[in-house]
Amino acid sequence: MMELSALYQDVILEHNRSPRNFHRMDDADGHAEGRNPLCGDQLTVWLKLSGDRVSDVSFEGSGCAISKASASLMTTAVKGKSRAEVNQLFEQFHEIVTGRSVPSSESRLALGKLAVFSGISSFPVRVKCATLSWHALKAALEQGSGAVSTEQDIQGA
Amino acid sequence: MSLVSSFAPGSTSRSSSGFDPGRIRSEFPILATRVNGKPLVYLDNAATTQKPQVVIDATDRYNSAENANIHRGVHHLSQLATEAYEGVRRRVAEFLNARSPREIVFLRGTTEGINLVAQSYGRTFLQPGDEVLITGMEHHSNIVPWQLLAAQSGTVLRVAPIDDRGDLDWAGFERSLSKRTRLIAVVHLSNALGTINPVSRITEVARARGIPVLVDGAQSAAHLKVDVQALGCDFFVFSGHKLFGPTGIGVLYGREELLERMPPWQGGGDMISTVTFAESTWADLPAKFEAGTPNIAGVVGLGAAIDWVADLGLDVVGSYERELLEYATAQVSSVPGVRVVGTARERASILSFAVEGIHPHDVGQVLDAEGIAIRAGHHCAQPVMAHFGVAATARASFAVYNTRDEVDALVRGIHRVKQVFGG
Numbered sequence: 001m002m003e004l005s006a007l008y009q010d011v012i013l014e015h016n017r018s019p020r021n022f023h024r025m026d027d028a029d030g031h032a033e034g035r036n037p038l039c040g041d042q043l044t045v046w047l048k049l050s051g052d053r054v055s056d057v058s059f060e061g062s063g064c065a066i067s068k069a070s071a072s073l074m075t076t077a078v079k080g081k082s083r084a085e086v087n088q089l090f091e092q093f094h095e096i097v098t099g100r101s102v103p104s105s106e107s108r109l110a111l112g113k114l115a116v117f118s119g120i121s122s123f124p125v126r127v128k129c130a131t132l133s134w135h136a137l138k139a140a141l142e143q144g145s146g147a148v149s150t151e152q153d154i155q156g157a
Numbered sequence: 158m159s160l161v162s163s164f165a166p167g168s169t170s171r172s173s174s175g176f177d178p179g180r181i182r183s184e185f186p187i188l189a190t191r192v193n194g195k196p197l198v199y200l201d202n203a204a205t206t207q208k209p210q211v212v213i214d215a216t217d218r219y220n221s222a223e224n225a226n227i228h229r230g231v232h233h234l235s236q237l238a239t240e241a242y243e244g245v246r247r248r249v250a251e252f253l254n255a256r257s258p259r260e261i262v263f264l265r266g267t268t269e270g271i272n273l274v275a276q277s278y279g280r281t282f283l284q285p286g287d288e289v290l291i292t293g294m295e296h297h298s299n300i301v302p303w304q305l306l307a308a309q310s311g312t313v314l315r316v317a318p319i320d321d322r323g324d325l326d327w328a329g330f331e332r333s334l335s336k337r338t339r340l341i342a343v344v345h346l347s348n349a350l351g352t353i354n355p356v357s358r359i360t361e362v363a364r365a366r367g368i369p370v371l372v373d374g375a376q377s378a379a380h381l382k383v384d385v386q387a388l389g390c391d392f393f394v395f396s397g398h399k400l401f402g403p404t405g406i407g408v409l410y411g412r413e414e415l416l417e418r419m420p421p422w423q424g425g426g427d428m429i430s431t432v433t434f435a436e437s438t439w440a441d442l443p444a445k446f447e448a449g450t451p452n453i454a455g456v457v458g459l460g461a462a463i464d465w466v467a468d469l470g471l472d473v474v475g476s477y478e479r480e481l482l483e484y485a486t487a488q489v490s491s492v493p494g495v496r497v498v499g500t501a502r503e504r505a506s507i508l509s510f511a512v513e514g515i516h517p518h519d520v521g522q523v524l525d526a527e528g529i530a531i532r533a534g535h536h537c538a539q540p541v542m543a544h545f546g547v548a549a550t551a552r553a554s555f556a557v558y559n560t561r562d563e564v565d566a567l568v569r570g571i572h573r574v575k576q577v578f579g580g
Contacts, residue, residue: 004526008519008577017579039518040535040548062548064516065578129518 006119007126008065015069020076021058032143034061034136036128036150041067045136052082054141059133066126070117071133077114083141089114090134097121097130176477178560181469184209185558195528198563203348203376203507203554204532205398208462212402215461216454223457226450228427242453245460246443252463253393253410254384259442260416263451266407267375268298270394271342273409273446274371275302277419279340285311287339292330292354293319293544294347297537299373303342313337319544323350323499330359334366341370345377349538349552350499351482351507353381360389369415375399379556380478380506382471385410397455401556402462406455409446416442423448474557478506481555485564489553492571498550509536509550512571515578517551523574524551529567 025031025046033044043061047054057078059071078086092107093114099121108115120130128150139148182188185207190197199207219241225234227242243258250258264270279289289303293316303314315338318329341363343354356372363370369391374383378395385393392415397406411419421428421439425448430438439445466474485508490497494513512520521533532552535542542548553567 004523004577007522013578038534040539040542041518042548062516064518066519068516123522126518126522 007123009116009119011073011113011116012065012069015072016065019059019068019072022060022072023058024060025056025058028058030140030143032136032139032148034132034139034148034150036063036067036132038128038150039064041129041132043067043071043133043136045071045133045140047137047140054078054081054083054086057137059136063132064126064129066117066120066129067132070130073114073116074133074137077112078137086137086141090138093117093134094131097127098124174473174476174480176473176557178477178558181209182558182560184211186210186213188558192528192530193526198527198529198566200553200555200559200563200567201530201532202379202556202559203399203536203552205404206379206401206556207558208401208403208458209465211465212458212461216403216458219454219457224454227453228444238453241460242451242456245456245463248460248463249408249410252383252467253408254386255410256386257413260410260413262409262411262416262443262446263456264407264409264446265405265452266396266398267373267394268302270392270407270409271299271371271373272302272305273422274342274392274394274411275306277422277446278369278415279303279306279312280310281420282418283310283312283339286313286337288313288315288335288337290315290317290333290338290341292317292325292343294323294325294350294352294354294538294541295342295344296348296373296375297539298375299342299344300540312339316540319352319541323347323352323501323541323545325352325354327355327358331362334362334368338366338368341368342373343370344373344375345383346374346380346505346507347499347501347538347541348376348507348554349536349541349550350501350509351504352499352501353377353503353505355503356388356390364389369412376506379466379474380471381475391415397459397462400459400462401466403452403455403458406452406459408459413442416446421445421448425449427451469557475505477557478555481559481561481564482506482508484561485553485555485567488564488568489571492568492575494575495571498545498547506555508553508555510553511547511550512574515574517549519578520551520571520574523577524567524570527566527570527573529570531567 028046029049031046035042041063045059048056057075096118097120117130120126135148187207223237225238227239246258246261249261315333317333318326320326360370371392372390374393374395379400391412393410398404428440428448430440496511498509517533534549
């Protein structure tokens with residue numbers, strides 16, 4: 001039996017209750033919407049760039065505790081990072097939530113608080129909740145604006 | 158997630174209707190399953206119902222002893238299979254009180270039945286500008302086929318409004334009817350709200366105007382007694398797997414006169430009278446709509462499921478479930494911070510609810526840890542969710558084998574949800 005507390009860690013519950021950077025951003029350089037058509041979850045990520053770096057990032061939307069806390073923690077983690085660093089961090093995050101490989105100590109260090117999502121690997125259906133905001137962030141970085149769906153992974157695979 | 162099967166006596170309690178669900182629980186092997194170390198409390202019957210041993214045995218027996226293709230062979234097994242298949246057709250006709258087995262078409266399920274009517278009846282008899290009227294509480298499967306038809310044929314999809322309880326707004330429904338309304342398609346029992354639509358009242362108005370009515374019976378068939386002649390509908394569709402039967406098998410009932418006039422939807426073997434390269438002629442009803450080898454084992458299982466539920470009696474099922482739903486509604490809505498979504502005057506089997514500040518997925522996840530299976534999401538009814546201003550709800554849906562003790566477990570589970578999220 002998988003312990004529920006492995007999924008709903010205190011940090012996650014706290015960010016769900018009081019999400020950080022939870023607001024619209026009218027003067028953003030880019031934004032993208034993430035949708036999970038299977039459950040109706042929807043959130044939008046806005047970002048400001050300073051050169052190649054993310055200088056500010058925010059989100060808004062409705063979703064479960066996992067997707068909301070993940071978006072909140074993501075905004076705190078990517079501020080000040082370059083595109084390449086964001087992409088690398090997403091890869092490391094993806095690794096721990098899917099549990100595909102044991103993250104290196106270097107990865108663990110880079111992930112910091114994001115490591116609380118490692119418990120999700122025991123609940124595979126919730127991986128999409130944790131990665132929704134990351135996909136939106138990536139789309140916002142790549143396209144400037146747009147929309148992504150959790151089901152694009154499946155259709156494209 | 159661990160699924161360990163072991164002996165778990167069904168928690169039972171005799172209801173005031175005198176029906177004891179404990180009597181039938183042991184007929185469903187899966188109900189003895191343990192989930193996450195707890196006895197399974199299966200409250201996702203609107204998604205699919207569990208299968209009694211007689212249904213499992215019937216499909217097994219067919220596959221082990223009677224399997225052959227139908228309507229083709231002169232050999233012994235083919236005759237057995239054909240007789241089994243056509244026997245179930247007669248049984249379904251009787252179950253729905255159709256006038257003839259010719260009015261019963263086997264197909265994959267409710268979705269395919271609605272698509273068949275949209276593509277065969279709709280594309281043949283509806284002109285550009287003609288209107289199809291549905292209601293604001295439809296499942297996507299009774300919305301999208303009409304949107305596809307609109308794109309193909311230039312028909313217009315109109316939607317009769319629902320009110321804040323989740324009842325059809327009758328005045329709004331009458332206003333939605335126009336001189337161009339050519340077909341009405343309504344759900345019998347809403348999968349998202351549990352609302353029972355006033356189908357007889359709808360068909361009465363429709364008949365006076367000569368408009369055919371399709372009834373989506375996906376949810377109703379296992380909970381309400383269905384008499385297609387009393388309902389006065391022209392088409393009625395349902396799925397076997399929501400009626401204690403197998404997946405991949407369903408039924409379209411169509412009034413014979415309409416089915417006669419409709420062209421085939423799919424072409425292939427078993428639906429023809431003669432074929433040349435120049436042209437083909439169609440078989441009689443209902444074979445005209447059953448191209449290709451059908452799901453014979455599914456039909457056999459469906460027959461066993463119908464026998465099972467008919468033996469129990471849908472009157473008994475209905476009154477027991479009404480009591481259980483009343484009890485569940487009272488218990489669940491008495492939990493502080495819980496709102497029941499959908500409080501229609503006539504409801505059956507379905508309890509949609511929202512826990513303040515907690516997303517339905519998280520509700521479902523915590524309940525799962527307690528062994529309780531519910532559905533969390535939009536229930537393939539996004540317009541209904543939009544009407545109530547929610548992205549999703551948690552939904553407990555009951556079947557005749559559910560007990561008051563299971564409702565109590567659900568209520569304890571909801572308290573646990575609130576505890577986890579600090580409510």
